[in-house]
Amino acid sequence: MINRFRLEPETLTSPCYIEDLAFETTANLEPLKGIIGQDRAVKALEFGLKIKKKGYNVFISGLSGTGRNSYANSIAEKFAKEMPIPNDWVYVYNFKNPDIPKTLSMEAGTGQQFKKDIEGMINQFKKEISTAFNGTEYETKKNEIIREFQQKNQEIVNQLNETAKKFGFLFKESEQGLVTVPLKEGRPMTQEEYENLSIEEMEKLRENSNHLGLETLEIFNKLRDIEQQLTQTVKKLDEKIAYDIVNYHINKLLARYGHRKEITKYINALEKDILENVDAFKKPKEDKKDMAQLLMMPMKSNENFFNRYKVNLFIDNSGLDYAPMINETNPTFANLLGTIEYKNEMGILKTDFMEIKPGSLHKANGGFLIVQAKEILTQPFAWETLKRTLKTGEINIESLNKQMGYVVTSSLKPEAIPMDIKLIIIGDAYIYHTLFGLDEDFKKLFKIMADFDVEMLKDNDNIFKMAQFIASHCKEVGLRDFDKTAVARIIEYSSRLADNQGKLSSRFNQIVEILYEADAWADFQNEALVTKDHIEKAIQEKIYRNSKYEEKLNEMFEEGTLLLDVAGEKVGQINGLAVMGTGEYSFGKPSRITASTYRGKPGIINIEREVKKSGSLHDKGVLILSGYLGCKYAQEKPLSLSVSISFEQSYSIIDGDSASSTELYCILSSIAQVPIKQSIAVTGSVNQKGEIQPIGGVNEKIEGFYDVCKLKGLTGDQGVIIPKQNIKNLMLKEEVIKAVKEGRFHIYAIGHVDEGIEILTGISAGERDENGDYPEGTINYLITSKLKVLADEEEKEKE
Numbered sequence: 168m169i170n171r172f173r174l175e176p177e178t179l180t181s182p183c184y185i186e187d188l189a190f191e192t193t194a195n196l197e198p199l200k201g202i203i204g205q206d207r208a209v210k211a212l213e214f215g216l217k218i219k220k221k222g223y224n225v226f227i228s229g230l231s232g233t234g235r236n237s238y239a240n241s242i243a244e245k246f247a248k249e250m251p252i253p254n255d256w257v258y259v260y261n262f263k264n265p266d267i268p269k270t271l272s273m274e275a276g277t278g279q280q281f282k283k284d285i286e287g288m289i290n291q292f293k294k295e296i297s298t299a300f301n302g303t304e305y306e307t308k309k310n311e312i313i314r315e316f317q318q319k320n321q322e323i324v325n326q327l328n329e330t331a332k333k334f335g336f337l338f339k340e341s342e343q344g345l346v347t348v349p350l351k352e353g354r355p356m357t358q359e360e361y362e363n364l365s366i367e368e369m370e371k372l373r374e375n376s377n378h379l380g381l382e383t384l385e386i387f388n389k390l391r392d393i394e395q396q397l398t399q400t401v402k403k404l405d406e407k408i409a410y411d412i413v414n415y416h417i418n419k420l421l422a423r424y425g426h427r428k429e430i431t432k433y434i435n436a437l438e439k440d441i442l443e444n445v446d447a448f449k450k451p452k453e454d455k456k457d458m459a460q461l462l463m464m465p466m467k468s469n470e471n472f473f474n475r476y477k478v479n480l481f482i483d484n485s486g487l488d489y490a491p492m493i494n495e496t497n498p499t500f501a502n503l504l505g506t507i508e509y510k511n512e513m514g515i516l517k518t519d520f521m522e523i524k525p526g527s528l529h530k531a532n533g534g535f536l537i538v539q540a541k542e543i544l545t546q547p548f549a550w551e552t553l554k555r556t557l558k559t560g561e562i563n564i565e566s567l568n569k570q571m572g573y574v575v576t577s578s579l580k581p582e583a584i585p586m587d588i589k590l591i592i593i594g595d596a597y598i599y600h601t602l603f604g605l606d607e608d609f610k611k612l613f614k615i616m617a618d619f620d621v622e623m624l625k626d627n628d629n630i631f632k633m634a635q636f637i638a639s640h641c642k643e644v645g646l647r648d649f650d651k652t653a654v655a656r657i658i659e660y661s662s663r664l665a666d667n668q669g670k671l672s673s674r675f676n677q678i679v680e681i682l683y684e685a686d687a688w689a690d691f692q693n694e695a696l697v698t699k700d701h702i703e704k705a706i707q708e709k710i711y712r713n714s715k716y717e718e719k720l721n722e723m724f725e726e727g728t729l730l731l732d733v734a735g736e737k738v739g740q741i742n743g744l745a746v747m748g749t750g751e752y753s754f755g756k757p758s759r760i761t762a763s764t765y766r767g768k769p770g771i772i773n774i775e776r777e778v779k780k781s782g783s784l785h786d787k788g789v790l791i792l793s794g795y796l797g798c799k800y801a802q803e804k805p806l807s808l809s810v811s812i813s814f815e816q817s818y819s820i821i822d823g824d825s826a827s828s829t830e831l832y833c834i835l836s837s838i839a840q841v842p843i844k845q846s847i848a849v850t851g852s853v854n855q856k857g858e859i860q861p862i863g864g865v866n867e868k869i870e871g872f873y874d875v876c877k878l879k880g881l882t883g884d885q886g887v888i889i890p891k892q893n894i895k896n897l898m899l900k901e902e903v904i905k906a907v908k909e910g911r912f913h914i915y916a917i918g919h920v921d922e923g924i925e926i927l928t929g930i931s932a933g934e935r936d937e938n939g940d941y942p943e944g945t946i947n948y949l950i951t952s953k954l955k956v957l958a959d960e961e962e963k964e965k966e
Contacts, residue, residue, distance in 0.1 A: 172888075172915040172916060172917055172922060172926060173886075173913055173914070173915055174894065174897075174907075174913075174914045174915065174916055176904050176907045176908045178894060178897065179897045179899045179903070179904050179907060179914065180659070180668070180897060180898050180899055180904060181625070181659070181662055181668035181669070181898065182655075182659060183630065183654075183655040183656075183658035183659050184655070185651045185652055185655050187627070187630075188630075188634065188651040188654060188655060189631075190634065190651060191650065191651060192648045192649065192650045192651070192696060193634060193637050193638035193641050193648045193649045193654065194638075194641075194648040196634055196635050196638040197635060197638070198635060198638050198639035198642055198643075199632055199635035199636045199638070199639045201238075202234050202238045203234075203623060203629055203632040203633060203636060203671075203673065204620065204622075204623020204624065204629055204632075204671065204673050205233070205234065205238070205619055205620060205623070205673065207617075207618060207620070208227070208229070208235075208617040208618055208619045208620070209238075209242075209617075211225075211615055211616065211617040211618070212225060212227065212238075212239070212242055212615075212617040213242065214615065215589075215614075215615030215617065216242065216243065216246050216535070216589055217246075218615075221560070222557075222611055222612055222613075222614050223589075223614050223615055224557065224589065224590040224591070224592070224612055224613045224614070224615070225589070225590070225591045225592070225613065225615045225616075225617055226540070226591075226592050226593075226594065226599055226602075226613045226615070226616050226617070227239055227591060227592070227593045227594070227616075227617045227619065228594060228595060228596050228598075228599045228616055228617065228618045228619065229595065229596075229618060229619025229620070229621070230595060230619070230621055230674065231595075231674075231676070232674040232675060232676030232677060233619040233620070233621060233673050233674055233675065234619065234673065234675050235593055235617075235619045236593060239537055239591055239593060240492070240494060240537065243492045243534075243535040243537060243589075243591060244492050246490075246535070247489050247490040247491065247492045247534050247535060248488075248489045248490075249489075250489060250490035250533070250534065251489075251490065251533075252275040252484050252487045252488075252489060252490060252533075253275065253484055253490060253491070253532055253533025253534065253587070254272045254273060254274060254275060254484070254533070255272070255273050255274070255275055255276065255277055255278030255279075255281075255480070255482055255483055255484055255485070256270055256271070256272055256278070256481045256482040256529070256532075256584055257270070257271050257273070257278050257281060257282065257478050257479060257480055257481055258270055258271075258478075258479040258481050258520045258521075258523050258581060258582075259271060259285075259433055259478055259479070259520070260474075260475040260476070260477075260520055261520075262436045262437070262439070262440045262475075263436075265475075266578070266579055266580060267579070267580055267581070267582060268479075268520035268523065268579060268581045268582065269429075269433065269582055270481075270581070270582045270583075270584055271427075271429055271430055271433060272427075272429070273424070273427060273430065275484040275485060275487065276484065276485035278480045278481075278482070278483050278484075278485070279480060279483060279485055281424065281430075281478060282478040282480045284420060284423070285420075285437075285476065285477075285478050286476070286477055286478060288416045288420070289473065289476040291416065292412065292413065292416070292441065292448055293448055295412045296408075296409055296412055296413075296445065296448035296449065297448060297449055299408050299409075299412060300405070300408065300449045301449075305404075305408060308404055309401060309404060312397065312400050312401060312404065313397070313401075316393060316394075316396070316397040316400075319393050320390065320393060320394075323386060323389055323390050323393065324338060324345070324390075326386055327345070327386050327387075327390075330386070332350070334375040334376070334378055335349060335350050335372070335375055336348065336349055336350060336375065336376065337349075337350055337355055339355070345390075349372055405445050405446075406442050406445065409441070409442055409445040409448070410442060413438055413441055413442060414438070417434060417435075417437075417438045420434050421434055437476070440475070441476075444472075447472055447473070474519055474521060477521055479520055479521050479523055481523065481525055481529065482525055482529050482530065482532070484533075490533055490534035490535070491530055491531050491532070491533065491534035491535070492531070492534050492535045492537070493527050493530050493531035493534070493535070493536050493537070494537045495527040495531075495536060495537065495538050496539070496542070497542065498527070498538045498539075498542050498543040498546055498549050498553075499546050499549060500546065500547065500548040500549050500552055500567060501526065501567075502526055502527055503526045503527055503528055503543075503549055503552065503553060504526045504528060504552055504556070504562065504563075504564060504565065505523065505524055505525045505526035505528070505529055505562070505564045506523075506524050506526070506564070506566070507522055507523055507524070507564060507566050507578075507579055507581075508522040508524060509522065510522070518578070518579060519579070520579060520581070523564060523579070523581050526562075526564075528553075528556060528562050528586065528588065529562060529584065531588050532562070532584065532586060532587060532588055533587050533588075534588070534589075535588070535589050535590075535591060536588050536589075536590050536591070537591045537592075537593065538553075538590070538591070538592050538593070539592075539593050539594070540592050540593060540594025540595075540598045540599075540602075541594060541598065543592070544598070548567065552565075553590075554608045554609075554612060556586060557586075557590065557612050558608070558612070559583075560585060560586050561583035561584065561585060561586055562583060562584045562585075562586050563581075563583045564581050566578060566579075592613065596618070599616060619673070620673055621665070621672065621673055621674055622665040622667065622670040622671065622672055622673055623670065623671050623673050624669065624670060624671075625658075625662060625667075625668070625669050625670050625671045629671055630658055630671075633654075633657070633658060633661065633671060633678075634654050636675070636678075637649050637654060637657065637682060640679060640682055644683075646682060646683070646686040646697070647686050647689050647690070647694075647695065647696060647697050648696055648697070649682075649685075649696065649697040649698075650696045650697065650698050650699075652698055652699035653685065653696075653697045653698050653699050653701065653702050655699070656699045656702040656703060657678065657681065657682075657702060658671065659898070660678075660681060660702070660706060661678060662898050663866065663898040664677055664678075666863070666864075666865070666866065666896045666898065667895060667896055667898075668895050668896070668897065668898060669895060677751075680709070681702060681705050681706060681709070684705035684708065684709065685697050685701040685702045685704070685705040686701075687705075688701045688704045688705055688708075689701045710752065713749060713751065713752035714752060714754065715749075716747070716749050716754075717747075717752075717754040717871075717874075720747075720756060721874055721875060721878055724757075724875045724878060724879070725878045725879065729816055730759055730815065730816060731757055731758075731759055731875060731879075732759075732845035733845060733846055733875060733876045733879045733880075733882075733885055734845060734846050734879075734882055734884070734885075735844075735845050735846075736842035736843060736844055736845060737842055737843060737845055738836055738837060738840055738841065738842045738843070739761055739762045739763060739764070739833055739834075739836050739837030739843075740759065740760070740761050740762075740833065740836075740843065740845070741759075741760050741761075741829055741832055741833040741836070741843050741845075741848075741849060741927070742757050742758070742759060742760070742829075742845060742847070742848035742849065742872065743757070743758050743759075743760045743814070743826045743829040743830070743848065743849060743850070744756070744757055744758070744825075744826075744829075744848050744849070744850040744868035744869075744871065744872060744887070745758055745821075745825070745826065745868070746863070746864035746867050746868060746871075753864065753867055754867050754870075754871055755864065755867040755868040755869065755870055755871020755872060756871055757848055757871060757872045757875050758814050758815070758816070758817060759814075759815040759816065760812065760813070760814055760815070760826065760829055760830060760833050761812070761813055761815055761833065762810060762811065762812045762813075762830065762833040762834045762836070762837045763810070763811045763812075763837060764808055764809070764810050764811075764834065764837040764838050765808070765809055766807055766808065766809070766957045766960065767807075767808070767809035782821065784824050787824055789812070789827070789830065791824070791827055791853065791854060791855055792827060792830060792831050792834065792853070794855035795831065795853065795854075795855050795856070795857055795920075796834070798855055798856070799857065799947075800950060800951060800954050801954075804954070804955065804958040805958065806954065806958075807954070807957040807958045807960070808838070808954060808957055810834050810837075812830050812833065812834065814826075824852040825850055825851065825852050825862035825863070825864075826850070826852075827851075827852045827853045828849060828850075828851040828852060828853040828859055828920060828923060829849040829850065829851070831853055831920060832849060832920070832923060832924055832927055835920075835924055835946060835950060836924075836927075836928070838949075838950045838953050838954065839946055839949035839950045839953065840949070840953070841928050841930060841946060841949060842928070843927045843928060844884070844926075844927055844928070844929070846876075846882065846884040846885040846886070847884075847885065847886050847887065847888060847915075847926065847927055848868075848872040848886075848887050848888070849887070849888045849923065849927070850862055850865065850868050850887070850888070850889055850890075851888070851889060851890040851893075851917075851923075852890075853920060857919055857920040857921065858918065858919055858920075859890045859891070859892075859917055859918055859919060859920065859922075859923065860890060860892070861890045861892035861893045861896075862889075862890060862893065865889055865893045865896050865897065866896070866897065866898055866899055868887065868889075869887045869889070869897075869899060869903065869914060870899065870900060870903055872885075872887055873885075873887075873902075873903050873906065873912055876912065881906065881911045881912060882911075883910055883911050883912075884913075885911075885912055885913070886912055886913030886914055886915060887913075887914050887915070888915045888916075888917060888923055888926060888927070889914065889915070889916055889917075890916065890917065890918070891916040891917060891918045892918075893916070894916050897914075920932075921933075921934075921946075921947075924946050925946075928946060930944070930945065930946050931945050931946070932945060932946045932947055933945025933946060933947040933948055934947075935947075
């Protein structure tokens with residue numbers, strides 16, 4: 168009667184037949200180009216990288232191991248190879264505003280030469296200008312100017328003395344300049360004579376001095392004019408000599424870099440500054456006195472002055488063959504935006520434009536930048552700064568020193584650099600939807616979402632590509648070649664990872680682990696090729712490494728610590744199935760579920776919920792049972808029934824609704840007082856109409872119950888009931904399939920509660936006749952009879 172629900176062995180897995188593989192080993196295959204089974208994500212990503220409009224940055228969504236990182240890098244590199252190499256960038260001194268260093272852009276590879284030309288020219292100036300100003304020609308011209316000045320100066324001094332004599336004074340040169348000395352009898356008065364002057368004589372002397380000052384004011388102004396003329400004449404001489412030297416080299420620079428307007432402006436400003444500060448290029452004569460002064464002078468100030476003529480080669484793209492592609496693994500504020508470094512001088516932090524360092528945004532400018540979402544979102548200031556950069560289209564280097572409380576005596580605000588970057592952020596679906604819902608800027612800046620799937624269609628094309636994927640790893644990493652039996656087993660393993668007979672898993676990291684470990688086992692056995700046996704060994708060894716808790720639980724079942732019957736029949740008791748996990752390994756765990764029914768207040772008491780050990784989904788499943796019971800059996804009279812249901816020997820949180828059908832069978836058995844076969848375990852959720860709904864982890868659940876049955880002894884009656892929708896998810900291990908073939912274990916697939924109760928009890932559920940009654944002896948007849956008795960008794964009590 169129940170054979171119609173029993174699955175045939177061939178439906179329990181989806182084998183990959185080696186006859187369908189058109190190669191002998193992976194050595195016969197070309198390595199895979201591109202990625203497998205991610206057409207939607209690939210198209211989105213390629214479109215996002217091609218479109219040049221603002222805001223079309225890309226967010227790659229998907230689980231780790233689906234190839235999202237490796238493909239993002241490879242596709243970005245592919246596009247980068249088709250793009251031109253971006254310009255070099257340098258920072259130079261701003262002669263008008265030193266706190267705002269200027270940026271200059273030039274063709275890729277030109278930055279190094281520009282730095283060499285500028286700094287080399289300054290070193291040349293130091294030699295040539297110093298030589299010119301220490302030469303006899305300069306000294307002769309300068310001395311002529313000075314002699315002419317001295318002659319004019321002496322004439323004015325003579326004129327001053329002629330006027331001074333009228334008032335009884337004489338002008339005399341001193342270290343402080345010209346000073347007046349009173350005369351006595353035509354000669355300078357001595358100090359003693361000056362001190363012996365009477366008050367009247369002193370007053371007279373002071374009066375004459377005041378008149379002298381008024382008389383000689385205009386003459387002194389002439390003297391000052393001559394001194395200024397001397398200074399200006401010497402300066403013009405210096406500028407003329409320096410100009411002849413500087414202009415020659417400046418013209419060479421303009422001939423080389425004059426095609427760029429900003430560079431031309433800088434070179435002209437540089438020339439003007441050199442001519443204005445030509446004294447800094449002069450080298451004192453090396454006599455003993457001067458040498459002593461040089462030794463005593465701090466050289467630091469001179470060195471700091473010449474720093475203004477250096478060039479900070481900020482971004483040097485001379486080593487690139489194509490546009491940059493930067494994968495920033497540590498996207499901190501400083502690593503993204505660049506930084507301004509500081510030097511400690513006498514306990515004070517100082518800096519200049521040579522200490523400006525680039526960030527990954529600068530390095531990736533003109534190309535692609537790849538960032539992990541989780542990394543950037545956990546870094547202070549990084550996410551907001553990155554968004555601001557994308558919105559403004561400029562990279563502004565900012566310092567966090569003030570915000571962090573550091574004392575900085577000098578700070579810079581470098582000119583911004585225009586940004587031309589395609590940003591790729593890699594994260595999962597949760598991060599994407601969180602940002603999309605909470606961050607208004609996100610949806611404007613990341614208009615493209617490339618969603619990487621965890622599975623792909625299992626067709627001939629993808630199977631062949633999977634074989635090419637294996638061939639690629641053999642060549643790239645240096646693995647042994649895999650024969651077709653090994654490839655077929657990997658295909659089957661991939662379907663098991665996908666939990667679907669018609670799909671392959673696209674979580675390639677788990678596939679790669681098996682490739683590496685199978686190669687290692689072939690190496691241990693000195694085999695030239697990796698075969699199916701090595702794949703199987705790698706899979707089983709990986710399971711063994713992670714299955715300690717599963718073995719401990721099975722030992723407890725075997726010795727009777729955990730109570731579980733796999734034979735016989737019991738009323739109100741059934742075996743349910745759950746999935747437990749320890750990291751990357753999950754396994755099925757059978758659990759005894761019991762139900763007690765009695766007359767009382769209508770409703771189901773979920774013991775797990777009462778002790779707060781039940782999750783919301785499990786609570787939902789129990790409430791659905793109330794809906795089913797009410798719809799099915801309380802159309803004429805109300806339920807006068809209390810139900811208590813529990814997972815026995817369960818001491819942790821229980822969640823999920825995959826045991827709701829199991830609990831329902833247990834309740835129906837308790838009401839009807841019909842025993843349930845303990846040899847059959849059940850999984851599947853149920854809706855209020857009694858329809859069985861699919862669940863997850865079906866393979867682990869079946870294998871978990873099989874293992875316990877094997878420990879306690881297979882009788883040929885044992886098996887598992889699953890939803891029929893889960894047939895496509897079956898990828899059972901060979902041992903279970905073999906047991907099914909031999910009739911020692913059975914798997915049933917159903918679509919309704921009535922089908923399940925028939926398998927569990929051996930009694931038909933029964934359908935209502937034209938009078939609304941169930942056939943006598945059926946499960947539904949027994950239940951309605953019992954509920955009618957309870958309802959009648961309650962009515963009598965009320966009377």
